[in-house]
Amino acid sequence: VRVVTTHVLQEMKTRGEKIAMLTAYDYSMARILDESGIDVLLVGDSASNVMAGHVSTLPITLDQMIYHACGVVRGVNRALVVVDMPFGTYQGNSKEALASSIRIMKESAADAVKLEGGSEVIESVARIISAGIPVMGHLGLTPQSIHKFGTYAVRAKEEAEAMKLLKDAHLLEETGCFALVLEKIPATLAAQVANELKIPVIGIGAGGNVDGQVLVTHDMLGITKEFSPRFLRRYHNLFEEMQKAFQGYIADVKSKDFPNEKEQY
């Protein structure tokens, strides 16, 4: 079994093999994803929405991210595990950013961290990488900045924001990031970034001309049923499927069908 490293991802880009990435927040789901052959698992701060029910990614804490990451790492044999640095743990000063990333790496045994932003956080990125910790960048719609954006609409449609994104992408590569996520930006801009950068560029709502794709697992499984942006392809209606199973169990308990003779001691 091949184990995915940042080096392997770089080779995949070089030979044109697309990188498949999904989110995971717990041991059981990580095991299924890993045994399915996923290349990269992201312990996303989308856990704040999907696992905890918050309306944004801002409230989740470093301790909570580490708890999710520990479970995921225990479920994985093959995939590269990347952990999101939560809001407030890396923006202010690079020393705190380094301390936060060291906690993630030590306490969860994950393989890498991801953080949002370009020039604004570049000192933090540099300091974390200088400690030997691989960093994945994230540009475009960066959900930790929702209060600045005011909307989850497509980013970088205007020339100025597109030029800044392009500059930030190069800056992150030059600083030593091993990969970059681009979220919800025009496909032509994402393709240009993937073309100009040597490191793998993973898209979500960024079109097909990038080096890989990422989705939130609960979204692609149809567990979160209200969220349906254009870029989301659903592979299952798991909300309905699980509801059927739960309703079946409830009915069997009420009707005294469960447990039967063979299901007791």
Ligand code: KIV
């Ligand atoms: O937290 C998350 O799930 C993410 C992906 C959408 C890239 O950052």
Ligand code: NA
């Ligand atoms: Na995230």
